[in-house]
Amino acid sequence: MRALAGEGAAAGMARILWDRSANPAPYVSRQLGIEEWQLRNAIHRIKGRGGLADADRVIIYDDGKVTDAHGEDLGNVYDEI
Amino acid sequence: MRTAKISATSTTKSEGDTRKTYAMLRVSGDSLDPDEVTRALRIVPTIAYRKGEKYFAGERTGELVGRTGVWCLSTEGIVASDNLHHHLSHVLGLLIPGRQDIDPLLHLRAVLARRNDLRVLLSCFWHGRAGARRPAIPRSVTELLKLIPADIETDFATDSDESARRRA
Numbered sequence: 001m002r003a004l005a006g007e008g009a010a011a012g013m014a015r016i017l018w019d020r021s022a023n024p025a026p027y028v029s030r031q032l033g034i035e036e037w038q039l040r041n042a043i044h045r046i047k048g049r050g051g052l053a054d055a056d057r058v059i060i061y062d063d064g065k066v067t068d069a070h071g072e073d074l075g076n077v078y079d080e081i
Numbered sequence: 082m083r084t085a086k087i088s089a090t091s092t093t094k095s096e097g098d099t100r101k102t103y104a105m106l107r108v109s110g111d112s113l114d115p116d117e118v119t120r121a122l123r124i125v126p127t128i129a130y131r132k133g134e135k136y137f138a139g140e141r142t143g144e145l146v147g148r149t150g151v152w153c154l155s156t157e158g159i160v161a162s163d164n165l166h167h168h169l170s171h172v173l174g175l176l177i178p179g180r181q182d183i184d185p186l187l188h189l190r191a192v193l194a195r196r197n198d199l200r201v202l203l204s205c206f207w208h209g210r211a212g213a214r215r216p217a218i219p220r221s222v223t224e225l226l227k228l229i230p231a232d233i234e235t236d237f238a239t240d241s242d243e244s245a246r247r248r249a
Contacts, residue, residue, distance in 0.1 A: 044236050
């Protein structure tokens, strides 16, 4: 699953998996090939490091990239695993 | 020696149901000088940067530019416990190292008084197995945070039933 996400990134076709302020639904971690707690932990770390609140909306892509609501880079889920 | 105390009454079986927990103390704001906070709390942060300063956000992301100033200390990797209260105790112990030593708390308040755009946040993370009981934040923590003043944020969740089914 992770390899598939990487292929998408290499082709420059990262797809949005999540675009809401709430905790990501289970299918997002499944798509990224990681466990729910790993995804939540990664997002918590990324938001904390970036000065965002838990309630702030983020966008999660299938290559693990995380951006804020305006599309600005915040981090990558796979860097936090 | 860290002497801040939190009641241990909630040291329960839920520890075994915990997948991950930690606390993060963060000071943020456009006028933040991270060194001021480091000197006030006498602790090296996990990450800190000024507004407009570059910081490393991971191998895949590389360097980003701080949209605001951040000073952040995470107990993850410091406190080896699945009990959130132990992580909170660590943070409180940094603010009030002893009965005769509340200097870090006072110095942090002084920093906040000088720079009124700064915000202090204690962010608590906990993820448990499906059906696990979520931890509670002790009143001693919320009362102490009022003295700073600091907000508290809880990010608590458990495995979804779907996830638990797949794992079974």
